[in-house]
Amino acid sequence: MNPMRTYLLILFTFSTVGLSLNSESISETNQKAIDAFYQKNWSQAETWFKESLKKNPNDPYANYNLACVYTILLSQCEELAEEQDIFRLLKKAVTYKKTYKGLMLKDKDLSLLRNTFRFNEIAGLSPKELFTNIFWYGPSPGAYGPISEIKFNVNGTFELSLVEFRESDGALEKPKYKGNYVWVSEKVIQLEFQKLPPAFPNQTKKRQARWKEDTLEIDGFDYHFVDSPDRCSA
Incomplete structure (x- = not known):
């Protein structure tokens, strides 16, 4: 057989196989x-x-x-x-x-x-992969969305964002507070903040957090976090 015809036949065969493997009849x-x-x-x-x-x-x-x-x-x-x-x-x-x-x-x-x-x-x-894929939100009492949000990263760090209003002019601010965390057990996490919001009455930087499916509780917060914001309430 002509070498060129052999090459074309092989190419056609592989192309046909690839098409059948990637196609999905609906x-x-x-x-x-x-x-x-x-x-x-x-x-x-x-x-x-x-x-x-x-x-x-x-x-x-x-x-x-x-x-x-x-x-x-x-x-x-x-x-x-x-x-x-x-x-x-x-x-x-x-x-x-x-x-x-x-x-x-x-x-x-x-x-x-x-x-x-x-x-x-x-x-x-897996549970730990799942946990770090979630964005955790505080309550959404008004038009500005959740009053807080926390995200845990796979490298053992986290970042808390808060919605605050500046006292001088009432402007909306979203300060961020970072820290590290370690797993105590499959559902318990030990957090350590680098710095806490000045308005927090309890300035303890080390806090425990507990999570169960779509709910997260962190010591020192008077509310719990959930995995979904109230998107359409405003």
């Missing part, structure tokens, strides 16, 4: 749903994905992408579904298609929920 209703999705016609996309799930409730493609639709709408404060509904869809999706676990961690359509406990649990992260 149903007609899923195709209609995804067409509507790309046109940002969310209501139509929802209708078609739900139609797919009527035929096959375990369809991972429809479950996953309907979760994306609802997350996008939730980010716009259009609450057609609650977070728990979205998590149920994602859980079913990854149950029947394991590769969605990795996809959901980088999918921009799901970014609103990426730093919550349940989201990272469904993605299969």
